Amino acid sequence: MINESAVYWSRALTELTLSFHIIYATIGVGVPLMIMIAQWTGYKKNDEHYILMARRWARGFVITVAVGVVTGTAIGLQLSLLWPNFMQLAGQTIALPLFMETFAFFFEAIFLGIYLYTWDRFDSQKKHMLLLIPVAVGASMSAVFITIVNAFMNAPRGFDIVDGELVNIQPFLAMFNPAMPTKVAHVLVTAYMTSAFVLAAIAGFRMLKGSKHVYHKKSLLLLMKIGLIFSIAAAVIGDFSGKYLAEYQPEKLAAAEWHFETEGKASLVLFGVLDGEEVKYAIKIPYALSILAHFNPNAEVIGLDQFEEEDLPPLYIHYLFDIMVSIGMFMMLVSLLYVVGKARGWQFIHSRWYRWIIVAGGPLSIIAIEAGWWLAEVGRQPWILYGLMRTPEGATTSDHVDLMLLLFAGVYAVLAVGSIVVLVRMFKNNPIEREIEDRHSEKGGDIL
Amino acid sequence: MTLEILGISVLWIFLFGYVIVASIDFGAGFFNAYSLLIGKNHILTNIIKRYLSPVWEVTNVFLVFFFVGIVGFFPQTAFYYGTILLVPVSISLVLLAIRGSYYAFESYGTRGHIGYTLTYGVAGLLIPASLSVVFAIAGGGYVDVIDGQPVLNYWTLYTSPFAWSIVVLSIAAVLYISAVFLTWYAHKANDIEATKLMRKYALVWAAPLMISALGIMYEMKSINSESYSHMVNLWWMFAISAVLFIVTVVLIAMRKKYGLAVGLLIAQFAVAFFAYGIAQYPYLLYPYLTIYDSFTSTQMAIALVIAFILGLCLLLPSLYLLMKLFLFNKKYVTGKEDNHA
Numbered sequence: 199m200i201n202e203s204a205v206y207w208s209r210a211l212t213e214l215t216l217s218f219h220i221i222y223a224t225i226g227v228g229v230p231l232m233i234m235i236a237q238w239t240g241y242k243k244n245d246e247h248y249i250l251m252a253r254r255w256a257r258g259f260v261i262t263v264a265v266g267v268v269t270g271t272a273i274g275l276q277l278s279l280l281w282p283n284f285m286q287l288a289g290q291t292i293a294l295p296l297f298m299e300t301f302a303f304f305f306e307a308i309f310l311g312i313y314l315y316t317w318d319r320f321d322s323q324k325k326h327m328l329l330l331i332p333v334a335v336g337a338s339m340s341a342v343f344i345t346i347v348n349a350f351m352n353a354p355r356g357f358d359i360v361d362g363e364l365v366n367i368q369p370f371l372a373m374f375n376p377a378m379p380t381k382v383a384h385v386l387v388t389a390y391m392t393s394a395f396v397l398a399a400i401a402g403f404r405m406l407k408g409s410k411h412v413y414h415k416k417s418l419l420l421l422m423k424i425g426l427i428f429s430i431a432a433a434v435i436g437d438f439s440g441k442y443l444a445e446y447q448p449e450k451l452a453a454a455e456w457h458f459e460t461e462g463k464a465s466l467v468l469f470g471v472l473d474g475e476e477v478k479y480a481i482k483i484p485y486a487l488s489i490l491a492h493f494n495p496n497a498e499v500i501g502l503d504q505f506e507e508e509d510l511p512p513l514y515i516h517y518l519f520d521i522m523v524s525i526g527m528f529m530m531l532v533s534l535l536y537v538v539g540k541a542r543g544w545q546f547i548h549s550r551w552y553r554w555i556i557v558a559g560g561p562l563s564i565i566a567i568e569a570g571w572w573l574a575e576v577g578r579q580p581w582i583l584y585g586l587m588r589t590p591e592g593a594t595t596s597d598h599v600d601l602m603l604l605l606f607a608g609v610y611a612v613l614a615v616g617s618i619v620v621l622v623r624m625f626k627n628n629p630i631e632r633e634i635e636d637r638h639s640e641k642g643g644d645i646l
Numbered sequence: 647m648t649l650e651i652l653g654i655s656v657l658w659i660f661l662f663g664y665v666i667v668a669s670i671d672f673g674a675g676f677f678n679a680y681s682l683l684i685g686k687n688h689i690l691t692n693i694i695k696r697y698l699s700p701v702w703e704v705t706n707v708f709l710v711f712f713f714v715g716i717v718g719f720f721p722q723t724a725f726y727y728g729t730i731l732l733v734p735v736s737i738s739l740v741l742l743a744i745r746g747s748y749y750a751f752e753s754y755g756t757r758g759h760i761g762y763t764l765t766y767g768v769a770g771l772l773i774p775a776s777l778s779v780v781f782a783i784a785g786g787g788y789v790d791v792i793d794g795q796p797v798l799n800y801w802t803l804y805t806s807p808f809a810w811s812i813v814v815l816s817i818a819a820v821l822y823i824s825a826v827f828l829t830w831y832a833h834k835a836n837d838i839e840a841t842k843l844m845r846k847y848a849l850v851w852a853a854p855l856m857i858s859a860l861g862i863m864y865e866m867k868s869i870n871s872e873s874y875s876h877m878v879n880l881w882w883m884f885a886i887s888a889v890l891f892i893v894t895v896v897l898i899a900m901r902k903k904y905g906l907a908v909g910l911l912i913a914q915f916a917v918a919f920f921a922y923g924i925a926q927y928p929y930l931l932y933p934y935l936t937i938y939d940s941f942t943s944t945q946m947a948i949a950l951v952i953a954f955i956l957g958l959c960l961l962l963p964s965l966y967l968l969m970k971l972f973l974f975n976k977k978y979v980t981g982k983e984d985n986h987a
Contacts, residue, residue, distance in 0.1 A: 199793055199794070199795060257754065260750060260754045261750055261751065261754055261755060263703070263750075264703075264746055264747045264749070264750030264751075264754075265747050265750075267703060267706055267746060268706075268742055268743040268745075268746040268747050269743065270710075271706060271709070271710055271739065271742060271743075271746075272739045272742075272743060274710060274713065274714065275713060275735055275739055276736075276739075278713070278717060278724045278727065278728035279728050279731060279732045279735060279736065280728075280732075281728070282724050282725045282726075282727075282728030282729045283725060285717055285721070285724035285725070285728060286721050286722055286724045286725040286728075287721075288717075288721075288724075289717040289718055289720075289721025289722075289724050289942065290721045290942055290943060290946060291946075293714075293717060293718030293719075293721070293942065293946060293950065294718070294946065294949050294950060294953060296714050296717070296718065297714055297715060297718045297950055297953055297954070298953055298957070299714070300707065300710050300711045300714050300715070301953070301957035301960065301961065303707055303710065304704070304707045304711065304957075304961055304964075305960055305961065305964060307703040307704050307706075307707050308704055308961075308964045308965060308967075308968050309964065310703065311701060311702075311703060311704060311968060311972075312967065312968060312971055312972075315971075315972065315978075316971065332964070364943070365943075367942075367943040367945045367946050368945065369945060369946050369949040370949070594728065594729055594732060595729060595795045596729055596730070596732040596733075596797075598732065598733055599732065601733075602732065602733070602736045605736060605737075605740055606736070606739075606740070609740050609743050609744065612744070613743060613747050616747060616748070616751055617747065617751070620751045620754075620755030620756060621755070623755065623756060624754075624755050624756075
């Protein structure tokens with residue numbers, strides 16, 4: 199029994215919740231590492247500015263964590279509320295990493311509470327800094343475990359089906375499925391990359407607004423370096439993801455690349471529009487798709503012609519692929535120019551237009567994250583569990599899902615506006631100049 | 647002990663943990679908002695904030711742990727409860743979202759914002775009310791299975807005195823637990839005014855708690871005679887719980903040993919909570935689902951139990967550290983130290 203309207207609205211609500219949650223989740227995974235690097239740098243260089251950086255980021259971070267926690271709770275329960283049939287199957291096969299995730303989250307929550315409320319409480323700065331390790335590890339491990347569940351949806355294994363019954367369950371085999379290494383790595387490094395560029399955008403924005411303080415320059419350079427490293431890592435891992443797809447989910451790759459005919463020496467299609475089966479106005483890079491798929495310019499890449507229509511994802515995912523890849527490449531270039539330019543003394547990186555590019559990099563990175571997740575999720579369609587369960591089969595049969603969509607849309611709007619207002623107010627009322635001044639008058643100016 | 651019993655016991659313990667910490671948390675948020683309305687916030691806000699601030703996120707994890715764990719150990723609950731709870735739990739989620747984020751907005755962002763404070767105070771009180779409906783549903787009588795699909799009968803549920811008694815009990819329990827705890831916490835902080843006020847609230851909410859609890863037992867008789875007869879057989883557990891309750895109230899009334907009172911309060915609720923749980927045995931959703939027919943495979947159960955034990959090894963020392971630094975640290979509790987980022 200399938201309730202068509204419930205399926206439609208369940209998909210819409212899940213997409214809404216995930217799209218909203220992923221912004222806060224990405225920041226939640228990445229920012230603790232940034233805080234840790236800043237505080238470590240400050241400790242090593244004995245430079246109060248980096249310590250303050252950690253402290254200010256931590257303050258803003260709490261707000262985003264709060265929204266991340268509550269929306270994460272929402273998606274956690276919505277999985278069962280909207281996809282009860284799927285979760286019944288998932289509970290039997292992939293419950294282990296879900297369960298582990300709660301421990302990682304628990305661990306992070308405890309130490310975040312301690313970290314936030316023990317500034318200056320311990321005798322040694324180092325002790326306080328060490329508290330960040332469990333926070334950052336917990337945050338990243340949460341992402342690892344949840345991404346494993348998502349990887350399982352793409353490459354389910356670790357069980358057998360005999361007469362419609364699940365038997366021979368192997369929880370660890372299910373966790374370490376073929377999709378897991380590339381997926382987990384890609385999610386982690388892009389979270390770090392995005393967090394670095396979002397924080398860099400804020401620093402850039404303050405500088406554009408006239409702040410001349412050296413604090414922003416230090417923070418910008420640090421973040422650009424981090425962003426550069428992780429955007430290179432993201433590209434390399436993205437390449438491996440292509441090879442995974444070619445091997446295990448060739449139709450997802452073919453749909454994302456508009457690769458219709460199975461052929462060798464396949465070229466990579468970038469941009470363009472689709473007219474029937476004809477690709478127009480696209481940039482075609484010869485051999486690139488064969489290299490992406492198999493490390494070999496002559497290798498044959500399976501095309502859409504090998505699949506039934508009903509087993510294919512929608513072809514618009516190509517645009518999502520384009521958006522994700524171009525933003526990733528663009529940000530790599532922006533950070534590369536900045537880091538090299540800083541070393542070589544190039545002046546244009548200090549110009550207003552370049553600052554604006556850096557500011558744009560924050561929202562752009564978030565858009566890339568969204569596009570990446572839409573690509574991952576829409577690209578798996580029509581399956582909720584690849585090859586085993588189609589999305590409509592997993593959905594709820596309850597009524598009122600449409601009403602719930604409205605309800606949650608309202609809540610997310612309130613949370614989005616609320617969190618932005620609070621964050622803007624928090625930093626506008628206490629700019630870095632004032633905070634440094636306050637600290638000096640408090641401590642009698644014995645620092646710096 | 648079978649794996650099924652082990653699984654449900656672990657989950658029930660964590661759910662109990664959530665009931666206690668969340669009650670303190672939601673009650674504190676409500677008292678804080680209420681004190682703002684009646685102009686007594688200068689007495690209460692400090693002490694409440696001092697307790698709540700470092701622990702609010704931890705509270706939420708208890709709930710996440712429970713619902714993730716139950717899908718892991720008893721995957722069929724995802725199908726039954728997932729299908730029927732769409733509307734009630736969505737409402738809880740909305741309230742949780744408002745409560746959690748507005749708490750953070752007020753505490754870390756715009757401190758003392760009246761609108762935010764009222765918002766999270768009221769949302770916090772509605773969460774237990776909305777979540778407790780699940781207990782009523784689990785007891786049976788509100789779910790029909792039509793064409794193999796469970797369907798919640800909203801009308802029967804929302805007009806049921808049993809369900810409403812549970813709602814009233816949950817609210818009374820939240821306010822009572824929170825008031826007793828904060829009486830002790832304020833006393834520890836040497837805050838005489840706050841202790842006096844919280845003590846008064848504790849005594850005020852003791853009576854509604856007992857009345858609604860007795861009401862539930864009475865209603866139970868006509869709703870689910872099977873669990874009712876189980877409860878009658880477990881009369882001694884409820885008797886112990888009642889004695890613990892009376893001693894707690896007497897201690898509070900006589901202004902003696904607030905710390906012991908908190909301990910007895912937790913014991914009182916633990917005994918009653920487990921007695922109620924045992925009376926439902928073996929049903930997870932009466933009469934459709936038991937812990938036996940919904941249990942996961944042995945392989946998964948063992949993996950989960952191992953993960954749980956390893957997780958506890960990590961968690962218990964961390965929780966101990968958290969309590970040591972904030973709950974049992976005299977300097978922090980009395981407000982001599984403020985080291986917020």
